[in-house]
Amino acid sequence: MxxxxxxxxxxxxxxxxxxxxxxxxxxxxxxxxxxxxxxxxxxxxxxxxxxxxxxxxxxxxxxxxxxxxxxxxxxxxxxxxxxxxxxxxxxxxxxxxPAWERGEGTAEILTPFPQPLTITALGNSVATPPMGIEAEVVAFPTLEALAAAPADSLKGRIAYVGQRMWRTQDGSAYGAVVPMRSGAAAEAAKRGAVATLIRSVGTDTHRFPHTGMMRYEAGLPQIPVAALSNPDADLLERQLRHGKPVTVRLRLSPTTGxxxxxxxxxxxxxxxxxxxxxxxxxxxxxxxxxxxxxxxxxxxxxxxxxxxxxxxxxxxxxxxxxxxxxxxxxxxxxxxxxxxxxxxxxxxxxxxxxxxxxxxxxxxxxxxxxxxxxxxxxxxxxxxxxxxxxxxxxxxxxxxxxxxxxxxxxxxxxxxxxxxxxxxxxxxxxxxxxxxxxxxxxxxxxxxxxxxxxxxxxxxxxxxxxxxx
Ligand SMILES: [Zn+2]
Structure with a gap:
């Protein structure tokens, strides 16, 4: 400004x-x-x-x-x-x-039905510890729903935000959905989360996750954040619907030089x-x-x-x-x-x-x-x-x-x-x-x-x- x-x-x-x-x-x-x-x-x-x-x-x-x-x-x-x-x-x-490098990224569902997930780090994300983060997933349909969650309600959890993007000729849906990508990690960190996953900001059904820039907020813990491909987001949501705790292990190794x-x-x-x-x-x-x-x-x-x-x-x-x-x-x-x-x-x-x-x-x-x-x-x-x-x-x-x-x-x-x-x-x-x-x-x-x-x-x-x- x-x-x-x-x-x-x-x-x-x-x-x-x-x-x-x-x-x-x-x-x-x-x-x-x-x-x-x-x-x-x-x-x-x-x-x-x-x-x-x-x-x-x-x-x-x-x-x-x-x-x-x-x-x-x-x-x-x-x-x-x-x-x-x-x-x-x-x-x-x-x-x-600033020089940011992606490094490696893997994620897998550990319970209730173990399966690998296809993910990629969002640009600017920090790394997880080398052995990764294992935690229960708490899901939100939108960034607004995450932002309405009570303080400390995500302590020790991984927040997942599943906002879908939709197809438009002028691309206006991107502007509507992209705040999830930029801001989910900061909103989750405010509530004590240890990591964040989002549904890819993309209109496809293929298994390629969409990266893109995210931002941390000053004075808040910086927690790692990755995007799931759309089919992997669907898979995670189906497992969540079984009503049993869903735990995920996330490993990311980006660096900022x-x-x-x-x-x-x-x-x-x-x-x-x-x-x-x-x-x-x-x-x-x-x-x-x-x-x-x-x-x-x-x-x-x-x-x-x-x-x-x-x-x-x-x-x-x-x-x-x-x-x-x-x-x-x-x-x-x-x-x-x-x-x-x-x-x-x-x-x-x-x-x-x-x-x-x-x-x-x-x-x-x-x-x-x-x-x-x-x-x-x-x-x-x-x-x-x-x-x-x-x-x-x-x-x-x-x-x-x-x-x-x-x-x-x-x-x-x-x-x-x-x-x-x-x-x-x-x-x-x-x-x-x-x-x-x-x-x-x-x-x-x-x-x-x-x-x-x-x-x-x-x-x-x-x-x-x-x-x-
Ligand atoms: Zn461009």
């Missing part, structure tokens, strides 16, 4: 430097730029470049947890890839991060008339360690990198600069997004638009804006150019993407190209996040949408900045 306030102050000063106008010139696009958008759409739909980029990062790098050797290889891969694609400038910026350095990788296609004005296309370079980071976020890396490359290949450069930012350390707490906003705070007023691809490889079905009501007609050129791709303009609460929060908070305009996430949470944060889950035709459609947005924002007259948040 402290950062955001600082950013806001600096940003306000920046806008004053830009001329002190409260309202920018309205955004508009001429016929020639619209014709180029149509050309770009056709080229992008025929191009395999975004898929080739996902294939490259999943094959040549694979898992790239922030701070791991895979992360170091990913930074080198991204620099080399962006240079080989012919971007004008490619550079990296340091991002200090001294701070390490990751790097955000940035590349630019320089604008021909106003190179200092920036259209930012983001994705995140890091992934969880279990899979190969294909849908999360190899797909986003492929989409934004290919979109910028396709614009570079047009007969004429856009007026403004297109900047591809492959953020470090998104998964472990949006660290790279905050580092970028801080390092670039002086030039954030020059960011005319930012958007991030971080929702898999599915087709885009909706364009969301974030504009004052009176300025919403200015989004019309985007809607017109996207309509042939089957994309409708709908919604005015765009978030732009997870790493853009600090920029959005200080007034950088954002758009969201909502991808179909109906099956995204089947493999999200699991070992099953692999290249075969990407449909090249859907990825090409999404790439076309990002290319069109970036082109129009970089070529149009006026811009979407309001001059004040």
């Amino acid at each position: 402290r950062f955001v306030r600082m950013g806001r102050a600096v940003l306000a000063a920046g806008w004053l430097c830009l001329g002190g106008t409260a309202v920018a010139e309205p955004f508009r696009v001429d016929d020639r730029a619209m014709a180029t958008a149509a050309l770009l759409r056709a080229t992008a739909l025929d191009s395999r470049l975004s898929f080739q980029i996902v294939e490259s990062v999943t094959t040549e790098v694979g898992p790239r947890l922030a701070g791991s050797p895979g992360d170091v290889r990913a930074v080198a891969w991204a620099e080399a890839k962006l240079k080989s694609l012919g971007f004008d400038t490619v550079w990296t910026e340091p991002v200090p991060i 001294p701070e390490r350095q990751s790097r955000t990788v940035i590349a630019e296609i320089r604008g021909r008339e106003r190179p200092e004005e920036i259209v930012l296309l983001g994705a995140h370079l890091d992934s969880w360690d279990l899979g190969t980071g294909a849908i999360d976020d190899g797909a986003g890396i492929g989409i934004v990198t290919a979109a910028a490359t396709l614009i570079r290949d047009l007969p004429q450069r856009p007026r403004r600069t297109i900047r591809v930012v492959l953020f470090a350390a998104e998964e472990i707490g949006l660290v790279g997004g905050r580092a970028y906003a801080m390092a670039h705070r002086a030039e954030l007023p020059n960011h005319v638009l930012a958007t991030e691809a971080d929702f898999g490889g599915g087709r885009v079905w909706r364009l969301e804006t974030r504009l004052p009501e009176a300025r919403r007609p200015e989004a019309k050129p985007f809607a017109t150019a996207l309509l042939p791709l089957g994309i409708a303009l709908d919604g005015n609460e765009a978030h732009g993407g997870p790493d853009l929060g600090p920029m959005r908070a200080v007034g950088v305009p954002v758009l969201t190209l909502a991808q179909d996430g109906s099956d995204y949470f089947d493999v999200h944060h699991t070992a099953d996040d692999t290249l075969d889950k990407i449909d090249p035709a859907a990825l090409a459609q999404a790439t076309a949408a990002y290319a069109i947005i970036a082109w129009l924002a970089a070529e149009g007259e006026g811009d979407l900045r309001s001059g004040a948040e």
